[in-house]
Amino acid sequence: MTLSTDNGKGLMLMIRLENVEKHFAGQPVVHPLSLTIDEGEFLTLLGPSGCGKTTILRMIAGFEQPTTGIIRLDGEDVTQLPPNKRNLNLVFQHYALFPHMTVEQNIQFGLKMKKVPAKEQRERIDEAIRLTQLTALAKRYPHQLSGGQQQRVAIARAIANKPKVLLLDEPLGALDLQLRKNLQAELKQLQRSLGITFVYVTHDQEEAMMMSDRIVIMNTGKVEQIGSPRDVYERPETLFAATFIGENNIFHEERLFTVRPEKVRVTPELADTRKTGIIQDIVYLGNVHKLVIHLENEPTSVTSVLDFTDQRDWSIGQKVGVHWNLQDEVTVGR
Template sequence: MKKIIHLDSIEKRFADTVVVPSFSLSIEEGEFLTLLGPSGCGKTTLLRMIAGFEQPTTGEIFLDEKPLKAVPPYQRDMNMVFQQYALFPHMTVEQNILFGLKMKKVNAAEQQKRLEEVLQYVQLTELRKRMPKQLSGGQQQRVAIARAIINNPRVLLLDEPLGALDYQLRKSLQLELKNLQKNLGITFIYVTHDQEEAMAMSDRIAVMNKGRIEQIASPAEIYNSPQTLFVATFIGENNIFRENGTNAAVRPEKIKLYPVDSDKDKHKKLGTIADAVFLGNLRKVFIRLEGQDMTVMAHQYAGDGLDWQVGDQVAIGWAQTDEVILPC
């Protein structure tokens, strides 16, 4: 697949503070790439450098192999969507969406053609005459997205666009955004701290920590084969067993619980159930290990056949293939 954006030895410093240490990254055309990490890890700074709102201290950013250092944001073939929508309150939905095309003096017939297309894409045709204050948060974000895609940018940059929405609405818009990206074929670079959101939407995820990219891979590879302790503990839930100078990461769904008098070959450790949390078809069971200052989490699903209770003594085990050995 063709490379559309390349970051070559990019570094960002504010005074003497290194915010993004030097690294390189290539992004493919038509890809949905998510920059994922905790607050303050540098992901928004990186997005703003790609957009042109910040300049890298060293290194260069390329779009279609052309350097962007001297190209201002409005001349880069990309648009940005923000968490807070940034709509004009005195304009209707369609006026907000058409604003960029009018500034570029695109002819009226082409404006109308593109408007009808994007209104259908974002399901706002019936709301085109409404003002922003008459819209829900999700509808306002659809307007912001429509405004960003109406001029067919090569790249769409999205900075926590669903962060201000409630949980159920976020889930719904995640699917809509992913389908929109696939239908349009536009490269999406998406910033979020929400790992579930990143896993659900992305072709690849770049996990960031303290300005560095710790791992970049598909969601499945990030989850099943983390390369660092940070990735293993930041993405999903994990049990970290520290023994013999190594860290062994085992996901809760891979931990099996057995009666203490069962086949000893299955046992790895013994413990007592300290707590159990009911979550519908799933119970999170917490086991306090014998002789160790450690609590292990295991997932017990409806139909597993064993209803463990707080205070029960159990043995735990897992397949060797289900553990990931990580550097200390």
């Protein structure tokens, strides 16, 4: 393994985890993991709670020590460095704003600690405030702000330091759905314009799909799959990955394979079809409608998603044929 920071694609490597492993009280919470993250990449650690994603983030930040393994930041081994010596910043799940400081003082804190000259402090504070649209709130205290505004302050406080990497621990988890959607778009936009590497932790697969360049799907401390949103959706490698992201139909035959519901075709004719079944449920969702079909002679149901072009009349209890193309079958491991 070379220590080069070039990943061969012309992009610089920003973070490299080499066989990083973490045990708490003898129990493995993160199984040996090797991972590289490019400069300017938006990488998401996705998984259910307790899967080890936050522990990985905290190890990169320096709040947890890996039991074994090495963490490199921009080529430098930072495994033994305390958090205040690492050139990256963490946005905490509950923001962790300093309650006795104004918005401006919160943002200034990191610059003051790093003894940035006063003039540059001013410029960086102003820039961070402008980028996060906090100009009108600069003199307020955190308790005078809404959740979404506090979230913006937490991000402004982090980016003012111009970190090489921004780590975000479920930063939108405490916000309601509509606000979360808006902030997702804002965050993605911010990441593009700053060009900073983002490592983002979430349990929300839709959020991960929408924002990330690459997704690391995790389950019980192990990586299930690493890939672009398209990769993990179209070519899931494990059963967990296939079912955690989006809806999927699972088939246990000679092998284990999946077929996405939008790849499943339904016909009223029963001849020359792959399978036959009875319509169990029809779900109308506006832009699409879903048929749930109970297969004949098999203990499984198949979901088919049909779009607006499908004008046929379906009825519950109707016997139908079910088709899909061979190339839409995705073989998965367990």
